[in-house]
Each structure stands twice: as structure tokens, then as C-alpha cells.
Amino acid sequence: MHSSPSINDQLIMQCEQFEQLLQRLQQREYHVLGPTVRNQAIVYDTLTSIADLPKGYTDEQDGGSYRLKQRHDDAFFGYAVGPHSWKQFLHPPITRIWRAKRDGSSFHIAKEDKGIPKYAFIGVRSCELHAIAIQDRVFLQGACTDPGYQERRQDLFIVAINCGQAGGTCFCASMQTGPRATFGYDLALTEIVDTRQHFFVVHIGTELGAEMMDGLVCQQASPDDLQRDEQIVACTAQTMGRQMATSPVELKGLLARNLEHPRWEEVAGRCLSCTNCTMVCPTCFCTTVEDVIDLAGEETERVRKWDSCFNLDFSYLYGGSVRASAKSRYRQWMTHKLSTWYDQFGSSGCVGCGRCITWCPVAIDITEEVRAIYDSEQKE
Amino acid sequence: MVSDAKPKLAVWKFTSCDGCQLSLLDCEEELLPLAKEVEIANFREASRAVIKGPYALSLVEGSVTTAEEVERIQHIRSVSKRVVTIGACATAGGIQALRNFKDVQEFSALVYASPQYIETLSTSTPIAQHITVDFELQGCPINKRQLLEVITAYLHDIKPTIPAYSVCVECKQRGTICVMVAHGTPCLGPVTHAGCGALCPAYNRGCYGCYGPKETPNLVSLSRQCRHMGMSTDQIRRELQTFNAYAEPFRRESLSYEK
Numbered sequence: 211m212h213s214s215p216s217i218n219d220q221l222i223m224q225c226e227q228f229e230q231l232l233q234r235l236q237q238r239e240y241h242v243l244g245p246t247v248r249n250q251a252i253v254y255d256t257l258t259s260i261a262d263l264p265k266g267y268t269d270e271q272d273g274g275s276y277r278l279k280q281r282h283d284d285a286f287f288g289y290a291v292g293p294h295s296w297k298q299f300l301h302p303p304i305t306r307i308w309r310a311k312r313d314g315s316s317f318h319i320a321k322e323d324k325g326i327p328k329y330a331f332i333g334v335r336s337c338e339l340h341a342i343a344i345q346d347r348v349f350l351q352g353a354c355t356d357p358g359y360q361e362r363r364q365d366l367f368i369v370a371i372n373c374g375q376a377g378g379t380c381f382c383a384s385m386q387t388g389p390r391a392t393f394g395y396d397l398a399l400t401e402i403v404d405t406r407q408h409f410f411v412v413h414i415g416t417e418l419g420a421e422m423m424d425g426l427v428c429q430q431a432s433p434d435d436l437q438r439d440e441q442i443v444a445c446t447a448q449t450m451g452r453q454m455a456t457s458p459v460e461l462k463g464l465l466a467r468n469l470e471h472p473r474w475e476e477v478a479g480r481c482l483s484c485t486n487c488t489m490v491c492p493t494c495f496c497t498t499v500e501d502v503i504d505l506a507g508e509e510t511e512r513v514r515k516w517d518s519c520f521n522l523d524f525s526y527l528y529g530g531s532v533r534a535s536a537k538s539r540y541r542q543w544m545t546h547k548l549s550t551w552y553d554q555f556g557s558s559g560c561v562g563c564g565r566c567i568t569w570c571p572v573a574i575d576i577t578e579e580v581r582a583i584y585d586s587e588q589k590e
Numbered sequence: 591m592v593s594d595a596k597p598k599l600a601v602w603k604f605t606s607c608d609g610c611q612l613s614l615l616d617c618e619e620e621l622l623p624l625a626k627e628v629e630i631a632n633f634r635e636a637s638r639a640v641i642k643g644p645y646a647l648s649l650v651e652g653s654v655t656t657a658e659e660v661e662r663i664q665h666i667r668s669v670s671k672r673v674v675t676i677g678a679c680a681t682a683g684g685i686q687a688l689r690n691f692k693d694v695q696e697f698s699a700l701v702y703a704s705p706q707y708i709e710t711l712s713t714s715t716p717i718a719q720h721i722t723v724d725f726e727l728q729g730c731p732i733n734k735r736q737l738l739e740v741i742t743a744y745l746h747d748i749k750p751t752i753p754a755y756s757v758c759v760e761c762k763q764r765g766t767i768c769v770m771v772a773h774g775t776p777c778l779g780p781v782t783h784a785g786c787g788a789l790c791p792a793y794n795r796g797c798y799g800c801y802g803p804k805e806t807p808n809l810v811s812l813s814r815q816c817r818h819m820g821m822s823t824d825q826i827r828r829e830l831q832t833f834n835a836y837a838e839p840f841r842r843e844s845l846s847y848e849k
């Protein structure tokens with residue numbers, strides 16, 4: 211007898227059914243996005259089938275270094291997060307907010323025809339679920355919400371993946387944001403691959419998730435399967451490439467107490483103010499708006515672009531930039547992420563994904579910077 | 591007459607390759623609208639006709655390398671309401687500023703059969719070293735979109751939107767994979783002024799700094815990393831001594847590697 215799957219069910223899905231799941235999402239008019247190899251890195255882009263996934267690839271990550279490598283098996287998700295994050299779809303780098311045309315001495319605003327696709331994200335990591343939840347708070351909570359974000363976000367279908375290995379710069383375990391997906395997904399997968407078999411344990415998170423699995427030939431997961439699932443994720447948690455010196459809540463006070471620490475000056479000597487750390491960070495949300503007008507002054511448009519607290523104009527007030535020194539800009543970034551974010555949004559702004567460490571051209575490491583300040587307090 | 595009311599635009603050439611002026615001609619679709627808004631009063635690359643000043647906006651290409659140019663730039667300033675310098679030559683001295691690091695007589699002797707006919711200054715200097723400049727548009731060559739932005743802004747009396755941040759910003763905005771981190775290719779993007787749209791990294795090569803220094807560039811840290819990635823000090827010096835060699839931050843760093 212066929213019984214329909216429901217929330218909290220745990221199923222076994224073979225690769226064939228995984229393919230069927232992707233096809234089904236496409237049939238339901240989802241724009242399916244997920245990891246794929248481009249230009250020697252694993253990026254997020256359109257998936258048409260599971261053949262587009264980085265099967266058999268992994269990455270080696272360290273401060274300022276990322277290398278794509280071959281695995282010894284056919285795992286689809288055997289790597290950590292790469293240069294891209296889901297932010298680029300939910301909070302795109304460049305968006306036109308409105309256009310206006312002159313109309314005599316007045317003007318009228320042309321409505322944007324949105325045409326926002328319905329997204330399905332495949333392979334969302336636990337740290338990224340936390341990052342999406344953080345951006346949800348930024349854009350959707352409180353009096354002012356972002357209608358564009360709202361629209362892109364509301365129909366999102368999320369297939370999470372529980373990490374089967376930690377990257378060289380991952381530290382979700384110490385930020386309490388991973389490596390197991392615990393909320394915010396429609397389906398969460400754990401990939402099990404060895405010489406004899408290759409399948410997924412599927413955790414159903416929502417009604418919609420259950421509906422998507424309905425009719426795919428899947429068995430209930432056995433206690434053995436679930437135990438393997440547990441072991442894999444526990445092992446990931448124990449092999450984090452990086453670790454924060456103390457808990458997220460402690461970090462808040464630690465940095466607040468050390469705004470004049472000599473370490474800020476030291477890191478400013480290395481920091482390029484290049485903005486890479488903020489651009490790759492899945493929670494950084496700052497933007498600037500640029501007005502573009504045509505030569506005749508007949509048409510204008512307002513464009514929103516990702517901005518960064520490392521840019522001088524970011525803190526420009528009449529007469530100059532408030533944060534003119536690299537020291538004040540780096541300090542702003544790190545204390546916002548780890549400390550003042552709590553005051554603003556009620557949580558840490560860092561999910562321990564490690565991107566800022568890997569993609570900093572000069573290998574500045576947020577965990578190392580924290581440790582330097584932490585250690586100096588221990589010595590006192 | 592209506593056309594008399596149109597602001598006059600002039601384009602002036604100093605020591606340069608003409609590439610930046612060409613960016614203006616390159617604005618094919620926008621050229622006619624531009625001609626509607628301004629009177630193109632002096633633009634030798636497009637027309638021999640020259641209309642007398644004063645000019646509302648002068649675009650100056652090229653660096654100062656001769657005694658005649660020292661005089662001429664003063665005159666241009668005096669007949670122009672606004673002066674905008676365009677390109678690496680005008681804003682930093684250009685590739686020809688390599689002479690500033692060496693003896694120009696030696697260069698002349700190597701290049702010309704009869705060097706005695708060459709009249710030149712011993713240095714190539716940016717326009718802003720001689721006159722007050724209202725805006726400097728960097729790039730080798732400049733980006734035509736940015737040029738239009740500057741012209742449009744001055745026509746409408748607003749500040750041009752030309753961000754002075756790094757090439758990395760544009761690189762990340764377009765989703766390019768960082769060549770420095772993922773390929774181990776040294777890249778000047780983190781110290782270079784945005785504007786090109788991060789062209790080189792998009793084609794898998796490092797930025798070579800043709801837009802010149804960005805705001806607050808940290809050359810010391812980036813070259814330390816380049817050495818770490820295997821570049822020799824001489825390679826770094828050569829990398830910095832190109833189109834923007836004489837721009838202060840690049841010059842200071844490259845000189846620290848001169849024997």
C-alpha cells in the first residue's frame with residue numbers, strides 16, 4: 211500500500227529519484243538553482259539535471275586560497291560552501307528600483323515589471339539556512355520591509371544538505387549554526403556514499419516538501435540509515451577547519467570591551483579595504499543607490515547596488531567620511547558582524563561559513579582576529 | 591538662436607595615444623543626443639571645425655611632456671569653466687611617465703635616429719600637477735559609460751557617480767570567481783580603481799591596474815601577498831610600473847623595489 215509521506219518522515223532516496231525530484235520542481239515552474247562547477251570553483255547557478263552538480267569534486271580551502279580537487283568517490287555534495295551565496299538571488303547585487311520619465315515640468319514613475327521567478331535552491335547548507343534567516347530579519351522584520359526581497363523569498367523551495375565534510379575555513383559548529391540543518395527547509399538531505407551504495411536520507415520539513423516527495427519510489431529510512439546519517443554529520447562537526455575562541459554570545463561582550471585594542475591597528479596594516487569579505491558574506495546586506503540620468507535629462511533611473519563598509523563613500527557625511535582609516539572600517543565590519551548585530555537584530559551576524567576567510571585576498575581570518583583579542587584578555 | 595545657448599564642449603589632446611578621445615567617438619548611439627545637448631566646439635578627432643571659447647566643459651587627454659604643453663594647458667584652463675582630465679596619461683602621466691624613473695636622453699638616443707631634434711621635458715606629468723582640475727576620470731582607456739556619466743553630470747550640474755572603490759567590488763557584483771584566491775593568479779584589483787567592470791578577472795587573468803589607484807590603496811599588503819604567491823620583487827615592480835607608474839601609491843611601492 212502506498213502511503214503519502216508527511217512532515218518529519220525520513221526516507222531513503224536513490225539518485226534516480228533525486229533526478230525525478232529536480233524534474234518535478236522544473237515542471238512546477240521552479241527555477242532550480244544549485245552548485246555547479248565553473249571556472250575552477252563551485253558556484254551557484256541553474257541546474258537542469260543532477261548531471262549539472264559537481265559530482266566527484268571537492269574543494270580545499272584556507273585563508274585566501276580555494277582549490278577545486280577531484281574526490282575518490284561520486285559524491286554530489288562532497289565540498290563546503292564556495293564563492294557564491296544564495297544572497298545573490300534573494301538580494302541581487304544590482305537591481306533597478308524605479309525609472310522615471312520627464313513629463314513637461316513634472317515626471318512620472320514607470321512601474322517595474324518584476325517577473326520574479328519562483329526559485330528552488332538545491333544544496334543549501336545549515337550555515338546558509340541561518341544566513342537566510344538573518345536576512346529575513348533584516349529585510350522583512352519591523353516597520354520597513356523590502357518588497358522585492360519579500361517577493362523573491364516567499365515562494366522559495368529549499369532542499370538543504372547536511373554537510374558530509376567541513377571545509378578548511380568552516381566554523382559553524384562554534385557559531386552554533388551547523389553542520390546539521392535544523393529548520394527553514396522543505397527537504398533536508400544527507401548524502402551517503404561508499405563503494406557499494408549511493409543514496410540520500412531525506413528529512414521532510416514542510417507539507418510542500420512532503421508533496422514533492424509524494425509518488426517518488428522511496429522507502430522509510432531504517433535505524434541503521436539514520437545512525438549513519440548521525441555519524442556523518444557528527445564527524446563533520448568534529449573536523450571544522452576553524453573555530454571561534456568563544457561562544458557567539460560571549461563574542462558580543464568581548465568586542466564591545468575592546469574597541470581600542472591595538473590589534474585593530476595591526477589588522478588594518480594587512481587589510482586592503484577591498485570589500486571581498488563583505489561581498490561574499492551571506493548576511494552582509496548593505497547597498498548604495500545610484501541615480502542614472504540620460505544626457506537630455508528626460509529619463510532617470512535609480513539603481514541599487516551592493517555596497518560595503520570598507521568603502522569610503524559608505525560613511526560619507528557632509529564634509530567627509532566618518533570612517534576614514536582602514537582600522538575604523540575593519541573594526542566596524544567585525545564588531546557589527548559579531549557584536550552590534552545583536553543589538554540591531556537580536557543575533558550574531560556571523561554564521562561561521564568561512565567565506566570571508568577563504569575569499570580575502572590577503573587571508574585575514576575573522577577567527578584569528580577574535581583569538582588575538584580573546585587571548586590578550588586571558589593574559590590580563 | 592537656440593544653438594547659441596548650448597554649452598560648448600571641447601576635447602584637448604596632450605601627450606597620449608588618442609585612445610581616450612576615441613572612447614567619445616565610441617559612444618555611437620549617444621553621439622547624436624550629445625550633439626543635441628552640447629555644441630562640440632573643439633574635437634579634432636571628429637572634426638576640423640574649431641569654435642572659439644570660452645568652453646563650458648573641457649575634456650583633456652594626455653600628459654604634459656613639452657614646454658609648449660606647459661603653456662597650452664594654462665590657456666585651456668583660462669577659457670574653460672570646467673576641466674575634466676580623462677585617462678591614465680592625463681591623470682597619472684601615462685606609460686610615458688616611465689621616463690620619470692630614468693634618464694630621458696638615454697631613451698631618446700635609443701629610439702630616435704637623430705635625437706637632437708627631440709624637444710622634450712625630462713618628465714611626463716599629470717594635468718593636475720599644472721592646473722586645477724575639476725574631475726579626474728581614470729582608466730587606460732577610460733570607460734565610455736563613465737565618460738557619458740561625467741559629461742551628463744556636468745551638463746546637469748550634479749556630482750558624477752564614479753565610485754573610487756576597488757575593482758573587487760565590480761568583480762563580486764558580476765559573480766566572477768576571484769583569480770587570486772581560486773587560481774593563485776596575482777591581481778591588482780584590490781588596489782585598483784573600479785570602472786572597467788572587472789574585465790580582466792572575468793577572462794581569467796589578474797587585473798593589471800590600468801584604472802590606476804583606488805581610494806586608500808594598501809600596496810604594501812598586496813605586494814607582500816604577491817611575493818607570498820611566488821612573484822619576485824622585480825616582477826612586482828614591473829607590474830606597478832605601467833600606465834599608472836607615476837601615480838603616487840604605485841610609484842612609492844615600485845620605487846621601494848628599485849635597487
Ligand code: SF4
Nearest residue numbers: 491560561563564566
Ligand atoms: S562573517 Fe565570514 S564566516 Fe561569518 S557569515 Fe560572514 S562570511 Fe561567513
Ligand code: SF4
Nearest residue numbers: 336337373380382388
Ligand atoms: S560552515 Fe558548517 S554548515 Fe556551512 S558549509 Fe561548513 S560545515 Fe557546512
Ligand code: SF4
Nearest residue numbers: 481482484485487570
Ligand atoms: S578583510 Fe580581507 S577581504 Fe575584507 S576588506 Fe580587508 S583585505 Fe579585503
Ligand code: SF4
Nearest residue numbers: 758761768769777779
Ligand atoms: S579577481 Fe582580482 S579584482 Fe576580482 S575579487 Fe579577486 S582580487 Fe579582486
